[in-house]
Amino acid sequence: MSSRRIFARPARFAAIAPYLWMVLFFLVPFGFVLKIGLSQTAIAQPPYEPVFDLTAGWEALKTAFAALSIDNFKLLASDDIYVFAYVRSLTVALTATALLLVIGYPIAYGMARLPKRWQAVAMVLVIVPFWTSFLIRIYAWINILQHDGLLNQILLALHLVSQPVVWLSTDTAMYIGIVYSYLPFMILPLYATLAKMEPVLEEAASDLGAPPLQVFWLVTFPLSLPGVGAGVLLCFIPIVGEFVIPDLLAGSNSLMIGQTLWLEFFTNKDWPVASAAAIVLLVVLLVPLLLYERLQKRQLEQGR
Amino acid sequence: MRKLSRLSRFNIASLALGLAFLYLPILILVIYSFNASRLVTVWGGWSLRWYHEFFGDRAMIEAAWMSFRVAVSSASIATLLGTLAAVALSRGEGFRGRTLFSGMLYAPLVMPEVITGLSLLLLFVALNAERGFWTVTIAHTTLTMCFVAVVVQSRLGSLDRSLEEAAMDLGCNPVRAFVAVTLPLIAPAIVAGWMLAFTLSLDDLVIASFTTGPGSATLPIRIYSEVRLGVKPEINAICTLVIGLIAGVIVIASLASKLSSSQAESAAPL
Numbered sequence: 001m002s003s004r005r006i007f008a009r010p011a012r013f014a015a016i017a018p019y020l021w022m023v024l025f026f027l028v029p030f031g032f033v034l035k036i037g038l039s040q041t042a043i044a045q046p047p048y049e050p051v052f053d054l055t056a057g058w059e060a061l062k063t064a065f066a067a068l069s070i071d072n073f074k075l076l077a078s079d080d081i082y083v084f085a086y087v088r089s090l091t092v093a094l095t096a097t098a099l100l101l102v103i104g105y106p107i108a109y110g111m112a113r114l115p116k117r118w119q120a121v122a123m124v125l126v127i128v129p130f131w132t133s134f135l136i137r138i139y140a141w142i143n144i145l146q147h148d149g150l151l152n153q154i155l156l157a158l159h160l161v162s163q164p165v166v167w168l169s170t171d172t173a174m175y176i177g178i179v180y181s182y183l184p185f186m187i188l189p190l191y192a193t194l195a196k197m198e199p200v201l202e203e204a205a206s207d208l209g210a211p212p213l214q215v216f217w218l219v220t221f222p223l224s225l226p227g228v229g230a231g232v233l234l235c236f237i238p239i240v241g242e243f244v245i246p247d248l249l250a251g252s253n254s255l256m257i258g259q260t261l262w263l264e265f266f267t268n269k270d271w272p273v274a275s276a277a278a279i280v281l282l283v284v285l286l287v288p289l290l291l292y293e294r295l296q297k298r299q300l301e302q303g304r
Numbered sequence: 305m306r307k308l309s310r311l312s313r314f315n316i317a318s319l320a321l322g323l324a325f326l327y328l329p330i331l332i333l334v335i336y337s338f339n340a341s342r343l344v345t346v347w348g349g350w351s352l353r354w355y356h357e358f359f360g361d362r363a364m365i366e367a368a369w370m371s372f373r374v375a376v377s378s379a380s381i382a383t384l385l386g387t388l389a390a391v392a393l394s395r396g397e398g399f400r401g402r403t404l405f406s407g408m409l410y411a412p413l414v415m416p417e418v419i420t421g422l423s424l425l426l427l428f429v430a431l432n433a434e435r436g437f438w439t440v441t442i443a444h445t446t447l448t449m450c451f452v453a454v455v456v457q458s459r460l461g462s463l464d465r466s467l468e469e470a471a472m473d474l475g476c477n478p479v480r481a482f483v484a485v486t487l488p489l490i491a492p493a494i495v496a497g498w499m500l501a502f503t504l505s506l507d508d509l510v511i512a513s514f515t516t517g518p519g520s521a522t523l524p525i526r527i528y529s530e531v532r533l534g535v536k537p538e539i540n541a542i543c544t545l546v547i548g549l550i551a552g553v554i555v556i557a558s559l560a561s562k563l564s565s566s567q568a569e570s571a572a573p574l
Contacts, residue, residue: 003472004465008397010478015392015405018385018449022408025446029423032430106318113311114319122319129326131499131550133507135524136543139531140329143336146535150332183326212312234414241416243510248531258418265422266513275426278419289411296410300393300457 030282037072037275072276082260082277086284089257092171092246093239096178100235101228103179104186108227109220111187112194119195123188130184138177138248145173145249174250178239186231193227194220230299233292237285257281334547337540354541364526364542371506371523374437378444379501385445386452386501387494391482393453394460412450420447421514428515435517443515444505451504452497459493460486492560499557503550 076082111122129137144150145167152164167173201223205215243258250256255263257277265274337355341348358364389409392399412420424443425435433439463486471481509524516522523546530539 003469005397007468007472007478007481008395010482011391011395012397012399013392014388015396015399018389018392018409018453019401019405021385021446021449022405025424025427025442026408026412026420029427032426033419033423036426103322106314107322110311110315110319110322113315125323126326128554129330131503131554132330132547133503133524133543133550135507135509135527135531136333136546137329139527139535139539139543140333142531142535143333143540144329180325180329183322187322237414238416241418243416243418244528258416261418261422271426274422278422281416282419285416289414292414293407293410296413296454297406300454300461 033275033278036272037279038069039272072272073280075273076276076280081255082257085255085257085260086280088254089240089242089281090284092174092178092256093236093242096175096182096239097232097236099175099179100182100186101232104183104231105190105228107183108187108190108194111191112197123191126184126187126191134181135244137181138245141173141177141180142168142248145176168249169251171250174246177245177249178242181245182235182239185234189230189234190224190227193224193230197223226295229291230295233288233295237288237292240285241281330547333540334544337537337544339537339540342537354537355545357538358541358545361538363521364523364538367521367523367526368542370437370520374440374444374512374522375502375505378441378448378505379498381441382445382449382501383452383494383498386449386497387456387490389449389453390456390460391486394457409450409453412447413454417508417510418514421511424511425514435515436520439515439517440512440520440522443511444501444508447508447511448501448504451500452494455497455500456490456493459490463489495557495560499553502553506546506550 107126111119111126114122142149147164147166147168149167151167152161155161155165197220201219202215205219206212210218241258242256243262246256247259247262257280261274261277261281264270264277338350338352339346339348340351340353389405393402393406393409396402421443424439424446428435428439467485467489468481471485472478476484507524508522509528512522513525513528516525523542527539527542530536
């Protein structure tokens with residue numbers, strides 16, 4: 001329609017300000033990460049070399065490029081700490097995402113089967129904890145999991161254990177924290193696809209004699225795959241780079257990549273190595289990121 | 305016709321357990337913030353002692369004030385920019401660089417915060433910007449405007465476009481049609497976007513740690529450094545206050561959006 005096209009013209013102008021903002025504060029900074037990831041560590045303020053100086057002309061630019069080095073990347077590949085950190089980040093993220101799916105799916109499924117009026121209430125109930133601070137939610141678990149915390153008190157009172165169990169600084173605590181923090185991100189996309197599903201399909205399958213479990217595996221689950229994909233990506237990608245949860249809840253003997261990056265940056269003040277670590281992390285996440293972008297785009301721009 | 309009972313016992317159990325899992329830890333935290341005992345785990349009766357302690361802690365109060373200012377300013381800028389971005393994406397049809405634009409807007413939603421924080425810091429260092437209130441505000445705006453854009457865009461996508469077109473056929477210019485018809489209809493989403501931006505900013509530890517300068521710590525930075533040293537009852541009190549503040553914002557905003565959406569619905573049967 002013509003009025004639609006006329007409307008589009010000023011709408012396009014609306015892009016200018018946010019476009020410039022994102023280029024300056026999201027895209028350009030990656031250039032700096034790349035540049036500093038390729039420079040040498042130096043004991044200076046800021047602690048890296050070479051400084052890129054456009055005013056110094058072409059010759060300076062050439063020497064600057066000559067000074068770029070891949071030493072930081074060689075270090076990352078040769079030092080076991082970093083290799084282990086990447087492997088650990090991926091394993092933790094995979095395990096946690098699988099746990100989230102197994103725990104989140106029944107909850108989302110239960111929500112989708114509630115009467116319509118109650119579905120809205122349930123959705124608000126799932127979203128509200130997401131609004132309370134992330135750090136606070138982790139802190140709440142430290143309260144519960146510490147040596148003489150509530151969980152150990154309950155276990156002792158029930159005579160399930162004879163001595164307090166060490167929960168903090170273990171992988172168990174970390175997984176509890178991750179599942180707790182990311183659960184809404186898994187539930188909501190699952191619920192969105194499950195709620196849209198026609199109940200007639202499940203009814204038809206069961207009328208034709210399929211037992212409930214078979215109905216689930218042959219009808220419900222395959223139809224909910226878009227939601228599964230969205231939930232998995234929404235959880236997996238940020239968990240790989242997670243810093244706060246492993247830092248506060250897991251032990252310090254094996255680090256995730258987010259933690260090593262933080263350590264290099266804040267403790268060792270080695271900005272180039274931290275930047276190189278960030279670049280490798282980004283490369284590792286490139287495929288899931290692109291998948292996620294496509295999904296997001298399809299969801300927001302084509303279907304409803 | 306036989307109607308299957310849709311809600312099985314398994315459904316009810318998983319819902320109940322799920323909600324308990326989500327709410328119990330927060331509830332316990334709130335209850336313990338009123339504990340009189342210094343030992344976090346021993347119940348010593350109800351008391352407001354730790355709230356007094358917090359209000360006497362100058363450094364904490366300053367950090368809380370800094371966080372609040374950053375959250376209000378970054379949420380406001382982010383709401384403006386995010387809404388503009390959403391309008392361009394959902395009404396602008398095709399324009400040059402659209403793919404890059406939407407890519408830049410969706411990526412920060414899942415990008416690990418350590419990467420966003422580090423890259424912004426390197427930019428600020430290169431620009432020789434003094435780090436503090438403004439650098440954190442800019443960093444938070446960059447992150448949260450993407451959330452605003454997604455929230456507003458999904459509302460725009462579900463709107464009936466013939467309403468705007470009708471306004472234009474009746475002689476409105478596009479800007480007027482937008483302000484008179486579209487804007488009231490997406491107002492609840494804009495409010496929700498602002499709230500989301502506000503809480504995300506209030507919440508953020510990682511990006512703020514990278515982009516702030518000496519002497520201007522935000523509340524999460526303070527809380528984090530205290531929590532690393534162990535559990536302190538005062539932290540429970542602060543956390544309860546933050547939860548209360550956010551709950552208040554949610555209640556007010558949902559009342560506001562209910563009001564405006566019931567008005568909007570009477571104007572536009574969707």
